[in-house]
Amino acid sequence: MRDGLIAVGVADEIRKNCPTISARLFRALRYLHGLENHAKKLGYSQDEIDAYVDDKAEEKRLRAIGADYMRARGVVEDDAKSYCALGRAEIEKSSQIGALLRAK
Numbered sequence: 001m002r003d004g005l006i007a008v009g010v011a012d013e014i015r016k017n018c019p020t021i022s023a024r025l026f027r028a029l030r031y032l033h034g035l036e037n038h039a040k041k042l043g044y045s046q047d048e049i050d051a052y053v054d055d056k057a058e059e060k061r062l063r064a065i066g067a068d069y070m071r072a073r074g075v076v077e078d079d080a081k082s083y084c085a086l087g088r089a090e091i092e093k094s095s096q097i098g099a100l101l102r103a104k
Contacts, residue, residue: 004035009066011100017083
């Protein structure tokens, strides 16, 4: 679940910072729903899932992991071209992040 949430977060940052890439919103919603179902199959209750998703400290930690991932791949804050380059690379390699994005 953690890696899935990081993928969604990175894809969201790319689409917000790159004008030539948009989100595949329905695919992202299905993916998030799938993560939730997987957690339930592992025995987590809805209350536990909600608590995890709503945990501000965990959100901060996952955002930092996502930021590290993007920085390691050449993303520079406030540089749209670097976000676009990462987005195109993720789309091209058909990663989970790329599957959540669409080049315009």
